[in-house]
Amino acid sequence: MYQNQDYRLYQQDDIAAQACVATSHQLVLMLFSALMDELIRTKSHIKAKRYEHKATSVNKCIDIINALTAVLDFDNGGSVAANLARLYDYCVYRLYDASNQLSIELIVEVEGIITNLYNGWQTLGKK
Template identity: 30%
Template structure:
């Protein structure tokens, strides 16, 4: 068990170090990656009937999508920012439904949407 605690601590420190040195573009990528990871972990917890863990992981995914939404500049971003705002709100709603109804399909839907947004974001950086 101590090895797992040490590994998690290392991952946390490593992630924090990456965030300090990251560009704003990379920070958004890291948020999206984190959201996708939490959704995948929540799916696994759902399959294993680990209700509390599932709820915690979905809560973290909701927080990440909420952070992405909060980062939008609706005043300057025009139609794109407005569309992303609506999409992120939809993702949050679906994540809440997935948690309440143990709906793995809703988790996969949100993961697909987030992967699509991330692919577009990744293309901007290249």
């Protein structure tokens, strides 16, 4: 038990250290990566019928999506920022539905959208 808790604390410290030196682009990629990891956990909680953990995971996913929405630059981003905001909203609503219906399929749908967006951000970083 303590080893698992110690590892989590170490992992949190490592993420905090990475965030301190990351560019804004890298921070967005970190958020996407954390979101994709949490979506996987959410599916496993549904499969294992750990509904309390599922609820916690869904809330984390929604918090991350809200953080991605909060960093959108609506002043300079134009239609791209507005479209991303709509996509993020759609993902949040699908996660609510997935949580209520205990639907892995809806989470897979959100994973597909998030993966495409993540790949786009990665491509932007290479340019």
